[in-house]
Amino acid sequence: MYAAGQKEMQKMDQYTMEKLGLPGIVLMENAGAKVVEEILASSPCKKPRVVVLAGGGNNGGDGFVIARRLFDLGLEPLLCLLVKPDRIKGDAKVHFDVYINRELPVFYLHEKTIEELRNELNQADIIIDAILGTGVNGPVREPFNQVILLIKEYAGKKLVISVDIPSGVNSDTGKVEGLAIKADKTITFVFPKKGFFLQDGPKYIGEWKAVDISVPGAIADELGFDLPIIITEVLGKASVPVRPKHGHKGTFGHALILGGSRQFVGAPIFAAKAALYSGAGLVTLAVPEGIYPMAAAQNPESLFLPLTEQEGYFAADAIAEISPRLDQFDSVAIGPGMGRFPSGEKWMKAFLASLTTQSIVVDADALYLLRNDLELVQQYEGNVIFTPHPGEMARLLNKTVKEVEEDRLEIAGTFAKNYQVNLLLKGHRSVIATPDGEVYINPYGHDALGKGGSGDVLTGLITSFLAQGATPLNALISASFLHARAGEEKAKTLSHYGVAPFDIIDGVKELLAESEQCPCP
Incomplete structure (x- = not known):
């Protein structure tokens, strides 16, 4: 439609x-x-x-x-x-x-x-x-x-x-x-x-x-x-990666969530839990070593990769520590809770240079740190996903939020084509744009999702579906659909005020369970 x-x-x-x-x-x-x-x-x-x-x-x-x-x-x-x-x-x-x-x-x-x-x-x-x-x-x-x-x-x-x-x-x-x-x-x-x-x-x-x-x-x-194409319930469910009944943890991919800082501990945990509970076979959470004990205590289901830190943020040496291991991962998300630090832009350039063939989700402060080097992502041939909210989108384009909100479809479509990225422009009605010019509108979701950590859950879902073999477009469609619908459904019992990030994750699990019980649209 x-x-x-x-x-x-x-x-x-x-x-x-x-x-x-x-x-x-x-x-x-x-x-x-x-x-x-x-x-x-x-x-x-x-x-x-x-x-x-x-x-x-x-x-x-x-x-x-x-x-x-x-x-x-x-x-x-x-x-x-x-x-x-x-x-x-x-x-x-x-x-x-x-x-x-x-x-x-x-x-x-x-x-x-x-x-x-x-x-x-x-x-x-x-x-x-x-x-x-x-x-x-x-x-x-x-x-x-x-x-x-x-x-x-x-x-x-x-x-x-x-x-x-x-x-x-x-x-x-x-x-x-x-x-x-x-x-x-x-x-x-x-x-x-x-x-x-x-x-x-x-x-x-x-x-x-x-x-x-x-x-x-x-x-x-x-x-x-x-x-623009409307994401219907049929399209949203059909975009979820098919799960072979005789698969094992290797079948369902290994997702890396890279983020966190002394100030923002919860964001990468939300993303990692969302990735695991939406089907990723393995999830590794790479965080600054200072917050590792706290993160591990709250998220025992994940594997961990503590990295060298400086003043609560990733240190320059962290690149050398993680680069040799990147080939282990089928998908990567970077940004949740990472924060902004003096050497952050240089750090992001070095990290991008170390990537190989994985799809990468760039979110939150990673978008800020990359804002002056957007041309670097063009070489990745559509394997990069940006997930900005309107404020982050405005910063990427050196525009005001008002200018972004007045022309969401055109701005999303043009940005995706110019930089050859898959873009999810978040908002009350999220817009997905692809490098080849397709634009999708998600008609679901409401104010129950308007809470810190909600976007980190969405990042985890996208990364999970990428690890399980979904194309970047299908990962964006399925994740944004399930995320929005989970918020709507949870609000019916918890109120629009009371839906928190872990509730959204629970809602996604329930929607996936319904799909398993009734696989046909």
């Missing part, structure tokens, strides 16, 4: 109408019918009172179909038209005329007051937002502004369902300039929109579902669109 923008969806609709011969009024009928199905499935009661708020464009046309079809099912919806009838054009006008010809009731906002609309909404169980759709660019104008302000009063009191995208949210960027509908659920057509996952979008779309309206998704490939 792809995520699409406004122009791509317009071209797909046009192709369906002109090349396949399916008229726009049929697509609009299909769209309205699908939304009605979702209204009934989501309804808090058997015969809900539905108020449909409709504009004059295609989104409003969907609303006209929705109201008519609800009448056909024996309900008594109220269609509220927010523009004068003479502003309704094209396919939407066809469906409005059908509605009027059937003498069905309409609330005309230009003849009424906002207070009268409030009285109608007070009686509603469900409010349908079919006001503006995907065509929004810039702030919402009147009278839609007043209506959106009014709907805000019903947050948590009425079920608000948006058609295609919440009115006021930019479908390409997710940006809200001024006001937007905050939906409980968004029913979108063909593909989710890019804006669902960017900037303000996740705060407004609520639960989303993409439905089929007879516009084939394969058209995106026929038209040659370069669209």
Whole structure:
């Protein structure tokens, strides 16, 4: 499944109408019918009172179909038209005329007051937002502004369902300039929109579902669109490396986690435990020798490689100690808890030079220490994985966090291609980008993951799956999916406040157990 923008969806609709011969009024009928199905499935009661708020464009046309079809099912919806009838054009006008010809009731906002609309909404169980759709660019104008302000009063009191995208949210960027509908659920057509996952979008779309309206998704490939791919549950589970039933610890790889410092002891432990409990055959934890006793006491399952330290950080001599042993490892992660130290940049350059053919995950302070030498990773032909959060990404690019967050897809894709790395740009909706230009969006996860140590667990999962033979892309997809879903599931019992790193690891184990019991999607 792809995520699409406004122009791509317009071209797909046009192709369906002109090349396949399916008229726009049929697509609009299909769209309205699908939304009605979702209204009934989501309804808090058997015969809900539905108020449909409709504009004059295609989104409003969907609303006209929705109201008519609800009448056909024996309900008594109220269609509220927010523009004068003479502003309704094209396919939407066809469906409005059908509605009027059937003498069905309409609330005309230009003849009424906002207070009268409030009285109608007070009686509603469900409010349908079919006001503006995907065509929004810039702030919402009147009278839609007043209506959106009014709907805000019903947050948590009425079920608000948006058609295609919440009115006021930019479908390409997710940006809200001024006001937007905050939906409980968004029913979108063909593909989710890019804006669902960017900037303000996740705060407004609520639960989303993409439905089929007879516009084939394969058209995106026929038209040659370069669209980000959504990580679905099927894709996430399918990307987990297959575990041979007769394998042994050598079969499942040897992962090296290299990190820690006097100040940050927990981070490498979280990463190592995540790697072991997600299937790596062996995990070696390389830490500064001063924290070795503490780390070993908390993580007896791992092997250990204490390295020479200086003032609580890895010393220069540590490179010579670990370099001859790197061939033992199938994957390497560097950075969790490593800290920033005066000779750190030189240390990182020397460590990279000692690598051979392993995939390496560069995380946390290792990213900081490498920020001035990014060209060094180009020679590793896609075997390097970067896992920055927005602040780290901004530092790598000498940009602000705001600049990164405003253009996540483009920034991730360009960086991955320029430096030939696989990139996981973390955030509320993480983005994965590959050296050959593919971009993926992880639609899972929420604030339960917003806690120190969560990212270290993710690093451990990626390193584990690499050790077990996954490609860098599959390791990123499976690890980010399981990490996000584990946080969601654990929050159901522990609360969004109470999920800690070890809880995420437990959640991953539970999800993997479910997959073993039901291997087929």
